[in-house]
Amino acid sequence: MNAKFILAVSGAALLAPAQSFAATTTPPATSVQADVTVVGRVASLCVLGTPSSPQIDVGQMAATSGTRVGKIATLPAQSVVLDGSFCNFGGTMLTVDATALTNLDDGGVAPPANFARAVNYTATASNWAGINAAATTAALGDGSSATKTGLGGTQGTPKLSAINLEVSNFTVPTDSLMVSGRYQGAVRITLGPAGVE
């Protein structure tokens, strides 16, 4: 019953336009034209490529012989590439937050005299703007004050490039002896609009 009632109302609605056409005297146009605006937008986007290595492992850090035995050895710089990084708008910059390596195995207790439980370094992110983003950590021997931030210059136009992240210049506060154990720090690299941290 309900289905039959709906069909009757629909039929009346279709008759009304036919009566309207019969009353007009204007001949039908052979063609009509209308402009339809097509709009869209592209969101501002920055994407960092996948790091060539998810971790930077500098390995064994202490000299085991010679005059610097027990102190930090000369460690080579380490590089990671973030290929395919891009921003599709101008006015962007890199930011680097670097956290010193600190000892994971000593329970976080203050080291004995003449020892340190932190390793500082410089993290530099390059190949984006004229000025690289660089941060040099300045942790104390007890591992406190471990994080530093560095801002790069502004890239004025959209850019696609391989960003290079280098970690180098490893030092120990006051060149102290190093407490044994595993050490870990972190580098966070951010790509985004300039002036926004």
Add this chain to the structure above:
Amino acid sequence: MRKLTAMFSLVLALGGAAAAQAQEATGSTTDTKSLSVTGNVPAMCAGGTITSGAGTFPLGVLIDTTTGLLRTDLAAPDKVLAGSFCSTRSTITIGATALAAQNFTSTAPSGFSRSVDYTATAQGWTVTPAAYTTGAAANAAATQTRASAFSGDITVHIGDFATTGGAALRPVADNSYLGTVTITLATAN
């Protein structure tokens, strides 16, 4: 009823598409990547260097030339090992060998002895100095443990000299009596 059903289905389909679009939209104006930086320092110990003269305790003449018995005032300046360190929990162990005649190597005749016992101690590393007495049946204090990394001087002392076999024995004549004191620093678990 069929129309209503169709419209409802369309809404569901549109809703699904919107959800799919939201899932694909992963970019933003800012992107961040974090990398860990790791390294390690091995447990190690270094013995440092002897700063107080050569590596020998010079005792001179061992006997009282009047009685032929061991002198009771034998002494030698302490030795200091400077710059010793361990980068972790450690033990210090001291060992020693009795002063023994180097030329008179046969068994000493009755009433004589060819060796001199003594006690060697190493202090400055642990609260209780490591100590070793030559000729003793046991040397429980020879090894001491330090719970943390440490860097400091170790002072080595020798004393409490005694003729092996008893104070009534006389050391045999020999131009060279030689013993050895050994200090060992080792990482401990």
